[in-house]
Amino acid sequence: MPGVRSGHGYVQQVNMNTSTPEKIPFLRDPAKLAILYQILTLAGVGLLSYYLVNNTLANLERQSISTGFGFLDREAAFEIGESLIQYSAADSYGRALAVGFLNTLIVSFFGIILTVLLGTFLGIARLSSNWLLVKLSSIYIELFQDIPVLLQLFFWYAFFYEILPSPRQALNPIPGLFLCNRGMIFSVPFWHEAYNYVIGAFIIGGVAVFFLRKWAAKRQAASGRIFPILKTSLALLIGLPLIVWWLAGAPADMNIPELSGFNFKGGINISPEFAALLLGLVLYTAAFVAEIVRAGIQSVGKGQTEAAKSIGLKSGQVLNLVILPQALRVIVPPLTSQMLNLTKNSSLAVAIGYPDFVSVAGTTINQTGQAIEGVALIMIVYLIFSLSTSAVMNWYNKKIALVER
C-alpha cells in the first residue's frame, strides 16, 4: 500500500508539472504572442490601406479628377493593330481592353509552350554525349541568359524590319506564303460548314486516344505486351478528321493573300511585332528553362540510369520511364516561376509596338486620364494570369509528386 500511495503521489506531481504552462505570463507565451503579432500586423495593414485609399480619393476629388470605371462603356475611338476578336474604333474601351487581354494571352500561351519545348531540348542536349551538341547548347544558354531581354526584343524587331523587303518586293518562297517587313502572310482555307465536322472528328479522336492509352497501360501491366500507342494516336488524331473532310466533299477554297495598295489583303498575317516578341521571349526564357531541366536530370542518381539500362531499357525509355518522372519533381516548381516571368516580360511589348494589354491600357489611361483605374486594371490582369498559371502548375506538381505507399 505505501508503495501504491507513493506511486499515486508521484503521478500527482507529474500532473502538477504538466499543468504549470498555464501560468506562463501572457507576454512570454510564444503561441499567444504570435496571435497578437498577427492581429497587430493585420490592423496596421488595414489602417495603412484605409489611409491610402481615403487620401487618394480626397486628393482626386479636390483636384476635380473623375474616378470610377464608367469610362469602360465609352467609345474608345482608337484603332488597334492586331486583334483576335472583331474590333473597330467605334467599340468601347472595355472591348479595346479585351483585345489587349487576348493579345497578351496568346503571346504568353504560345510563348510558354515553345519555351518548355525548346528549354527541355536544350537542357537534355547539354547533357548529351555528343561533343558538338554540348558545346552549342552551352554557348546558347550562356549567351541568351546574359543579354537583357529588352535588348533582345529590339534586336529581333530590327532584324525583321531591316532584313525583310517591303511588301512590293515580298519574298514568296512557296505558293501562298509571303515574307515582308509587314509580317508573314499565308493562305488559309475559307470557312466551310464541313470544318465543324472536322473539328468534331478531331475531338472524338482525342477522346479515343485518351481511353486507348488507359487500356494499353492496363494491358501492359497485366500481360507485359506493349501496344504501339504513338502510331495509333497519330493515326486517330490526323486520320479521322482527314476522312471526315474527304467525305464532306473536300472543300479546298483558299483565302490567298494578294498585294493591294500598300499591303496584303486576305490570308492571315503574323506581324513582325508579334513574331519579335514571341521569339525574343522564348529564346530568352528557354535558356533559363534549359538550366532548370539540366539540374532536374542531374538530381536523379546515376545508379538509376545504370539500373534501368541493366534491365534492358532503351535510352529513350530510360529517359521517359525512369529519369523524367523523378526529375520533374525538381523541375516543375522553378519552371512555374519561369512561366510567370515570361508572362510578365510580355509587357515589354510596348517597346516594339505589339498591342498587348499594357499598351492598350496605356492609351486608355492617356485618353481618359484615369491613371489609377488603368494601373489597377493592369495589376488585376497580371495577377489573374499569374495566379491561374500557378494554380495549374501546382495541380500538376501535386499530381507528379512522390506518392508514398
Next chain:
Amino acid sequence: MRELKRVVPTVVVAFCLSAGVAMAGTLADVKAKGFVQAGVNGELFGFGKPDEKGIWRGLDVDTARAVAAAVFGNADKVKYTPLTAKTRFTALQSGEIDVLTRNATQTLSRDTDLGLDFVQVNYYDGQGFLVPNKLGVKSAKELDGASVCVLPGTTTEQNLADYFRVNKMKMNPVVIENNAELAKAFFAGRCDCLTSDASQLAGIRAVAPAPGDYSILPEIISKEPLAPAVRHGDNQWKDIVNYSVLALLEAEELGITSENIDEMMKSTDPRVQRFLGVTPGNGKALGLDEKWAYNIIKQVGNYGEVFERNVGVKTSLMLERGLNALWTNGGLMYSPPFK
C-alpha cells in the same frame, strides 16, 4: 511540442498618387524654394531638349524661362523635369512640377476631367503625315490600307482613327512607345507613313538618314493648340503663367526685342510704358515686381525671337510661322491689351 508559428511580415505596395499636395499658393511655394519646377519633353528637338553642352533649349523651355524671369527676375531659376506623354499630367496633378510646358494639346476633357487649366497657346500645331517620297503619295486621302507608325499616349491615335473613319479608309496602326525606335522602324520601311504633330514630323525628318527623301503631306487632320498648363484652382499662379506667355506676344506686337528693350524704356508710347513697368500697375495686379515683363523680354526675347531661335526657318526644323504669326501678319497670335 507544437510548432511555433511565426509572424510573417507583410509588405504593402502603395499608389504613389496618394501623397499630399501642398495647399498654399503656388507662387508662395515657388518663391520659398527659389526656382520654378517645369515639366518639359526632354526628347523633342526645338521644343524641349538639352543641347550637346547639357543646356536646355526649345520653345517650351523658353516659355518656362519666361515664367521664372517674371517671378524671380532671373530666367535661369528653372529646374526641368523631363516627362513622357503618359506621366506629364500626373506629375502636374501630384504637385511634382509647378508648370507643364511640354507640347500638350489643350482639350475639353483635359481642362475638366484632369483637373488642369491651360493658359495661352504657345504653339498652334496640327497632326500631319510624313511619307517617303518613293511611295508616290501626294495626299492623305490616298492612304487607304496603309500601315501607320504612331507614337502612343497622345490624342494622335484618336485623331488618326477619326480621320480614317470619316474618309471610310482602313489602316493598320503600329504603336511604339519609344520615339527613337519608332523613327527607326519608319525609316526602315515598317510603315507606309508616320503620323504626329507637324512640328514633331519636322523634328523626326531632320534626323532621317536622308531628310530630302521624306515629305509632309498637305493635310492637317487635327487642331493641336499646344499650351502650357497649371493645376486647376490656383488663379493667381494661372494668371502669372498666362501673362508671361502673353508678354512674349505683346512685346513682338509692340516691336520690343531683347536688343532694343533698354532704348524702349525711354519710349513715349503709353502702351510700351505700361508694358515695361515705366507706368506701374500691371506688376502689382499680378503680385509680381513691376519690371516682370521687362525681365522676360530682356532675358528671353519676344515670341518672334523665341520662335526663330528654336524652330524657325533657319533651324534644322525649317518651320514657317504660319498660324503662329501675329494676328497682324495673318496668324493666330493675339494678346489682350496690357493695361
